[in-house]
Amino acid sequence: MALENADIENIAVLARLQVPATETSDYANSISSILALVDQMQQVDTEGVEPLSNPHDATQRLRPDEVTCDNQRDAFMAIAPATEEGLYLVPKVID
């Protein structure tokens, strides 16, 4: 599967990455070659093999439903760039 420049631009928007126009083709080529490798791997017969969702041979540890953390707002807010009335402030989101 070969990617076009437009695909790269779209992926960049989704990932909030700024990709200079001069580099778009380079990214398209290199990501396409990664996908070519994936295509090659997909030739392997995986009939009857369960997909692996995690490489560790372990299952999720569970936590009892208990409140274990107190309010630490002041400490967290101390490292935030802007706060007001207990809220974190971010550049205006237009809705």
Place this chain on the structure above:
Amino acid sequence: MAWEIVIGLEIHVQLATKSKLFSGAKVAFGAEPNTQTTLVDLGMPGALPVFNEQALRMAVTFGTAIDADIGKHSVFARKNYFYPDSPKGYQTSQMDHPIVGIGHLDIQLEDGSTKRIGVTRAHLEEDAGKSLHDDFDGMTGIDLNRSSTPLLEIVSEPDMRSAKEAVAYMRKMHAIVTTIGISDGNMAEGSMRCDANVSVRPKGQEKLGTRAELKNINSFRFIERAINVEVERQIDILEDGGTIAQETRLYDADKNETRPMRSKEEANDYRYFPCPDLLPINIDEAYIDAIRNALPELPDQRSARFVSQLSLSEYDAGVLSASRALADYFEAVVAVCNDAKLGANWVTGELAKFLNQNNMEINAAPVSAEQLGQLISRIKDDTINTKGAKTVFEALWDQTGTVDGIIADKGLKQVSDMGAIEAMVDDVIAASPKQVQQYLDAEVEKRGKMLGFFMGQVMKASKGAANPGQVNGLLKNKLDALC
């Protein structure tokens, strides 16, 4: 052309855990902003999630309640998007291996028949924080208290064919989640909200029409209105020869219209992948069986028992079993007064009326089930009549005393003393010669209705305290004796 409406619902249920899905922060509605967060909820680098066992248990409980396949091996996935109220840059959700698989739910239609609605899946995911767009010097305020609150997203098949069916499905879902105790079901606080996928197609056509997704509907009334107004919009477009755009729309309750959401939702490419911070969850048959065996009586079962054991009508049984709190209240009333029919009448009548008028949930009712039970007992033992009972109920609602105390204070004790009632009946007959003559002149079968005047006079004379049954009997005997 005749159109067929096709509706599928995605319901988000907030699970009633004490702590969050992936952290030990408290989950409570209405707290001071950002006081219920941890490093995990803030998306701090290196902070790792640990899964709440109670959320898993609740999801499995729900699955067993709708007779669904339970995923013995389920996996969390990342749904990637950027928005300031989601500091991690993704929502932890489930994609390929949800905890709850295919199940179903039966709804009762208006004609009394039952329809089975398919449930495609239900998966666990975390809620996002909240953005406050008030003006903070041109900035947006973020409250992350809700971040990582556990949600169960329940996805239905496109099996509903009218807004009313969608409401019935939502109500049944509400009854189930509150009965099994996995959510408080409080829609006003957002504990239960739904997205509706709505499309129309010419009747008889197999292929589904293009759908619009209506987002974040948070009341039963709005579901019905939002769907109806959207259906109208789509039919208008199609009948004018247009086409429906697949898009996400918002319902505006004030204007009663739907409108497209802003373009932020345009790029619906969430690039799901398995969450590397969370290992797969494996559960075994024994875990599921233990939960299945501990299921409480479900709304349909309770409704059936109300009919078979308490001889309630199907309708009353359905209304009373629609929420666990209501059904519990009703049963507590009956335990005291020992009369299911009267209990049902009062709970679905006077009590429901007062709750509606005051926009109150059953849990907040100022009249306890025990008090209502006592009140009904006083009707049954002829201490008060129904009219007096309504006065007592009102006083109980205002919390001005006990049942017997209010009856005594307000002089509502019914006069059942035959001698006293007889004297009043005689007085009324003596004072109303004209009406007596009309009664005597009337045809026998019309006399029953004419008793009403005399009844009214006697009840008035007794200040409403006479036992209506006794008055009626006495009046009839005495008047008929004059013939």
